[in-house]
Amino acid sequence: MMKKSSFHVTLQIALFSFIIISFTSCEQENIPTQDLEINTSNLKAERSKPVEKVNDFYGSAQPIGNGVARSYVSINHEGEPVSIGVLFSEKALENLGNEALNLTLELHSKARGLIVNHIDFGYNPMGHPGPVFMQEHFDIHFYWISVEEKLSIPFMVDDGEALDLPHSSTWPSNYEYEPATIPEMGRHWISEEQIHSDTFDETFIYGSYNSQFTFYEPMITTEYLQAKDFEDSYVITPLGAYEKPGYYSNSYKIMYDEVKKQYRVELTDMFWEDGL
Template structure:
């Protein structure tokens, strides 16, 4: 586990995002969709895993009073079908409960992926715990987790300073189609070790629903570098069993198997929570004309 330092830019960019979402709401009206399970659109009960799939465990790390572990699921042919993080029930207890002003505002837990994940675009997983959430008030200021599925190495992340000239790399657009249609770059979202953030202003938390989970993309130096489910602790503790379709990009930074949905599940028998990127499809970088 490593602790990260506070970044006021995240507070500012989320406040800006909330204003932007409100303006979109005023201009276009409310997003109308069939919803359930905390306001999510197009949510379905999670489908059972095929008996032919094999799960390969990755790194196990201490997490609260329990543990977290990474894993990848493979088809009978050896192709990845899902990748995720599983938390023991005890991991919800014993987490840092407060922050020291001017020093620490979130805890980060990093897990490597098993070698069998090499056909995935993801390099490692970092879970950030935000005990007080963050701005904007009334939206994300609740305790929640950020599940970052990074496409670059930890060494590459350590070079992202989000300071000085590096801000230009954080702000550089990955190009048309690299993030899903409708996503916007959140101004002043530059973070050390992360880059810039892209969010969906149509997400339910900007349209009168309580924040339960949402999905973020991150970019740096003109490329998408992470996919991120962001989920509240309170929603996890309702022990959900849901799968949500992802808004997908039209272009991909590298060849590999990419998710088309993400799931949040609780296993009562094993007393575990699982957050997974699922329903993988092979995507290839389009050749330049």
């Protein structure tokens, strides 16, 4: 049985190579023939793989820091969503100031059918209360509800039993829910692994309101973004069941493009659920 945690309550009540190649010898390195054959075979195999054609469709750009951020959805040639995320320039991490910021990013019309309705791209310069969350970071909420529904969410704290929880059959395993519902956000669900960890660079959070899950939320420190040392992908713990029909995600990615000097944070491994 999951238990409540309290560390997130105070949280938002207060709201919120260069490669140098030198040749030092004219001698040719001896490469075993069998190794050469293996490498050649692998190259041929790679070249023969079909490349999936994917088109990106962007929402309107909004200024943040010295850069911009905007939403995007990637669609394959069959009209199926491949990913949905936020693209922001490296300069967006500069000159952010000392106040919390939040951008609501609308999606391109091609995002129809996705469970995500819109994305909030938030910056917390001082972090927020919690065992390891008191550091500069970004909150990226992928909301499953409309902007109007989100804005209508009031502040609430459980008085004894929590009566607005989603049905227990839908809960993600090894997650704990917060006793407070944060205004214009909802109730946050944190993984037990993160709750009991003494470090934080990136983590994944669920949100709920009015007895339904309502958002995905990757939370990433500014320091982790600047280090640009990301894993290939990060697994999303699935819900026990999905109430609404739509495309959901099994993982998310954090990426940096050295040429374009921009980041992407996206939900990936999309799959369709009919809903309950």
